[in-house]
Amino acid sequence: MHPIVIGHRGASGYRPEHTRAAYELAVALGADAVEPDIVATRDGVLIVRHENELSGTTDVSDHPEFAGRRTTKVIDGIRLTGWFTEDFTWAELRTLRARERLPELRKSSATFDDRFPLLRLRDVFKLIDRVAGRARRSIGVVAEIKHASYFESIGLPLDELFAAEVNAAGWNAGDGRLTIESFEQSLLDKVYARGIYGNRIFLLEARGKPFDEVALLGAKAPHYADFLTDQGLYALSGKVDGISVPKSLILETDADGHVSGASDLVDAAHAAGLEIYCWTLRPENRFLAKTFRRGRFRADFGDWQSEFRTIMGTGIDGVFTDHPDLAVTVRDELAAAG
Known part of the structure; x- marks a missing residue:
């Protein structure tokens, strides 16, 4: 079964992200879980959007009243x-409609612009309960809580709001369906302290520093890279259940950007007792490593099979993908090959 396939904002390669259609299609295409990004409204309602800035994924700019x-x-x-x-x-916000975030790249998805309203987190929980029953299999939710320090600074504590939503939706049963992820480890601690016991996954970038650490320590804040050393990984063990990293940290590349294989990060994380996931598997040339690009156009599919196979063959625990069916295909091929 490993690695699990997580529909990144739903099947966002085929439908505008974070819409009912994107989530339903992700499950239909074989995803084991879906990933909603979570932000808050002024009145404390949790909604699912890639960012709290709305113009890139909605029709808000077309509303003169706003x-x-x-x-x-x-x-x-x-x-x-x-x-x-x-x-x-x-x-x-419920008067807005969703739009494709990458319309020049994903023109077919953009044909669904303005058809779907925005969703609350509670709507996603209900939707997944419904489609899981129809599919007769368990479907997980990997909830990414965005910009927690910022929202807390303006009086919107996402940990408190999230805990209330999870409990109200009946998703705090400890049945393995819920995973919580964030680029801020302190947020994961706060959610756990509120009695929400889903898997805690610490998101790590290839460069930079976690913003909650910067807010607390300033220039002395650790870099993301500090957490990715053997010592850093062992220090995370027991504090979180796993890490999630960009695929660039899984692929081993030379100075010219060509892929020679996989890094040892998956083995290092497992040795420290951590699960490890990566983001985001996409088939278009724009997103593939140089080695796997084919043709002249960024929107064309390259040799996505080879890139997906290189990553999924490492023993990684899960992958985020905009096209769940493609990742499921490669996983099944790897399983068949033993």
């Missing part, structure tokens, strides 16, 4: 201009 909400903010040290979930009530 023109005055456009603003500039600094989120986790990055200056952004747009419309932000925390400046709207849920009653206002």
Whole structure:
């Protein structure tokens, strides 16, 4: 069965992300779990969006009644201009419709623009309960809680809001269906302290520093790379259940960006008693490592099979993918080959 296949924001290679259609299709295409990104509204409702900035994935800019909400903010040290979930009530956001985030790359998905409303986290839990019953198999939710330090600074504690939602939805049964992930380890600690016992996965970037550590320690904050050493991995053991990393940390590349195989990070994480996942498996040339690109156009599918096979053959515990059916195909081929 390993690795598990996680529909990244649903089947976001085929439908606008975080929509009912994207989640339903992910399950239909064989995903073992789906991944909603979680942010909050002004009135404390948790919704699923890639970011709290809305203009890249909704029609908010077409709503004249919201023109005055456009603003500039600094989120986790990055200056952004747009419309932000925390400046709207849920009653206002439910009037918006979802759009494809990468319309030039995924033109077929963009044909579904403006058809689907935004979803709350509670809607995702209900949807997965329903489609899992129809599929007659267990489907997990890998909940990524975004920008927790920022939201707490404006009076929206995501750990508290998330715990309430999970309990209300009946998803705190300890049945293995729930996983919580964040780029902020302190958020995972807070969720655990509130009695939510899903697997805790610490997201790590290839460079930079966790924002909660920067907010606490400033220049003395550890880099993500510090957590990826043998010592760092062993220090995480017992504090989290696993880590999730970009695929660039799984692929071994030379100075020219060509892939020569897989790194030893999966083995190192397992040796430290940690699960390990990676993101994001995508078939388009734009996202593939140089070795696996084919043809001239970024939207064309390259040799995705070889890249997926290199990553999934490491013994990794799970992969995030925009196209669940493609990852399931490679996993099944690897299993058949023993």
